[in-house]
Amino acid sequence: MLFDQLLAGLREGNGSKVFSQVSAWHLATSILLISFITLVIDYSYMLWRRSKLPPGPFPWPIVGNTFMLPENKPWIWFEELSKEYDAPLVTVWIGRNPTIWINDAWTASELFEKRAGIYSSRPRMLVFAELGAGQDNLVNMYTTSPEQRERWRAHRKLIHHGVGVQSVRRYREFQNNESRVVAYDLLKAPEHYVKSFERYATSVVSIIAFGRRVESWDDPIITEVIAVMHLAADLNVPGKTFPMLMETFPFLAKFPNEIAPWKYGLGKKRSAHFFYALADEAAKKEGHEDSFVKYLFGESPKYNLNEADISSLAGNLFGAGSDTSSSTLITFILACCAFPEVLIPAWEELDRVVGPHRSPSWEDEENLPYVKAFVKEVLRWRSVAIIGGQPHAPTQDDYYKGWLIPKGTWIQGNVWAIHHNEREFPDPDRFNPNRFLAGHPDSRPFPGERGYMTFGWGRRVCSGQALAEQGTWITVARVLWGFNIQKKKRADGSTVEVDIFNYTNGLNMRPQPFECSITPRSEEIRQTIEHEGKQALEDLEQYRGETKYRMSTFYSRNDLAMNRYGDDTKGS
Template structure:
């Protein structure tokens, strides 16, 4: 019958059997997939009940669909108010993330429990796709190449030690001389070309860390190292902001990160800039070491330590590059914010001028020796750090090395845990009228002063064992530069053709994690003829003193020429 049926075009018994088996297999696979999906969603719901409050997750996608296109820190601040909890849970795909939205909770979790929250979570986009985390397993034999993303452990301690040798609190005082001179050059440059103030800030910040790292200053605003460093750091900042578009969607669907870049080049666009940055920093490090291995600079110290710690090329590159991350883009962005604050809140300037005129006078600029007496100036600098903190969501996320408990809730081991600095610094309880720039908040006897969990009064540089390595360098440089700029200039809104002031927007900022004001014009008016003479005299002397660090980089020229040809 089977043969007859086959000859008449009817399905054979074997065909029917095979078809039924196929249907059964497909049904079993579908049932298995559905069961797996249900089990995974049950896991998500179980965690959702145990973790700090937040929106109900969906299967597979979690809460990713709720993310705004830009500036999610505003959204997490709103969620914190909506759920009446300073700590909330938000699901990125199948994984929960925890967001801390007030100073007290950040202190309790990230500072008082620093040993617990000392690691990093898995970061697919920023770390794995750029080669900085080579495994999603914190116990992997190769833990990564960069201190910033490295899981907590022995290799992290090596990198932290080497970083402290370059920019630790005990080291940065040695840099005050050339940092002060570069600050004098800012005032001198702005005196001559005030419309290029952003470029002058960027040159200053890049030059300071270039001297520390490579014993070579950046003397011109046209030096390509500035544009390359800013581009690399801004791209890195973009790759750390949660989002629902590619490439950040890889955090929701990590398996998609295995897709070939050649098949989907538009998805992987921009990651190449981050990888190119690793090559760029090693090129600078190798050249500086080859030119003069005995010269005192950070990269020579790294090459000396290379055999002891078995440092790979990528590790030397990341350690050198982190100097710029710690003190270049962030420092210049802080100074741009300072300038915006002066334009937007001119009423705060007379009080700081009175102090500077009384302590310093018009015939010289502020010095380190003046710092103890410049009480209000220091309060002004603190308010700059608070008002629009550059690392607006606190830099890199933390992750607990073991399950932790907060107010009866569970935060599982390895959970992406982020401090929302925007929300922390704009909490009405700690900072009334938070968008108003008001240095009086940091004057002890002022009625506007409020208690804060730490002595500094801000959380701009992170927390615990993962606090920004360049904090001391940034605070030191920002103080002397802000003090000098306030002493030298009246920084005001620009004027239009009719002589009317052009308004500035204190909310017009870029979208990356290390945000900065969108471009705006302003005026720099020298405060007196005596101050002008002092700026010119000190600027010329500073350039002479800094000349020992002048020099060209042949390796950098070759690097840019090679990459231009490839492009």
């Protein structure tokens, strides 16, 4: 037929036009044929790889399982898949790339702890790392080459100086005083418990980082940093909407921001760094020579730190510490409201060991086993970093139970599934501190002495774990000692119920707002809280200070307008 059309065209003198039409048709069909063959080869390769990986839902060509992801809380779906395939690991394809999810505590311990030497790197994270916080940020650094490992160790050493296990004991005095102020604030304005916890957590890390406390819960630096941290956390959760959809279609990230609204401003290069400005301002002020930022500037020549390095190290400490710690304390209040029976043993123990004329101290910890178990259950019951922080990636091909885990693969621990496994935690949604009492019938074997995996694993465990555990213990113990926490009663006598499943959707999850009642347990305790709170404020006067910088105006002054995601959340 094509030959007949060509002859007819030549007879009519339209040969060039026919040749043009034939060439265009031939080109189009060739492109389609080549594309189809390429697609078949690529999909065949995906299926061949799938046969070697842990089980999971069948992926579609190009898009994988992306559009099977639920709208909210995908970690629950990963848990369900693990049960469906009866496997501790499941594979979910994000586009053409497999992601492996660990839903079992013993498997997480085996891979991330016992094989930490090969699971300490990061995979390629297009949205959160390359377009967001930066691949050079400590939390995102690769460790696949000797140079990368050396740089990672240097940054890790620096952050450990600020919040490592040995360092955090130096902070107990002001952390204790800030905790006393929390109790004092709850006495005066219990309805603002969320703001009290956010001010407390932000103030502690601000003193560590900058030598300056945060006095008021209305300080913009609290709301701005925590809001930005919530947005940044969303960039760690796989999704089927933008901007996370760029992980499935990475070519979309190459478009300029001006014509790519789906990027939400991610990938803009900043000429100035918000947390560097805060650090530089604090470092130039007299006093508090032991602040983290003064240490960073002092070590800068030794470690060849640039402005972005200092910004990211200070920003990671400040941003992450404020959000996660406050979210944990809000979960604590929710648990008290939903399970009032667990308060009675705590009160009995605190009354016996501490009494009403002083609040608990760290010296009481070993004499308060139930309260200690209570804090552990807070960290287990609704862990903040619900998918264990950023993903890991093996630096070489590895095998587990016959399944291949390829080099560089995105592999992540599903803390939700790990902490809700009936084998280790029967009736897992019930808040039950007895799980962490040695010898109690509710206690079950669990890898690791802590009994939970809230802070991640191995060499990528959360740097601020010791600080968070220390602060959570003293604050939970003090609030338990001081207050009766219960569901709120309406004027007509009815009860305002709470929902233990109503949590935010980001990596660092926290309860959605809820009402409750927080009242002092006795008049003697109320007087003690008031006395200790006033004394704490006097002791904290040495950390009084103010910054001229606000995140909401900083970038506009530098002609770098902030947008929803294109910010400096991690000091990038």
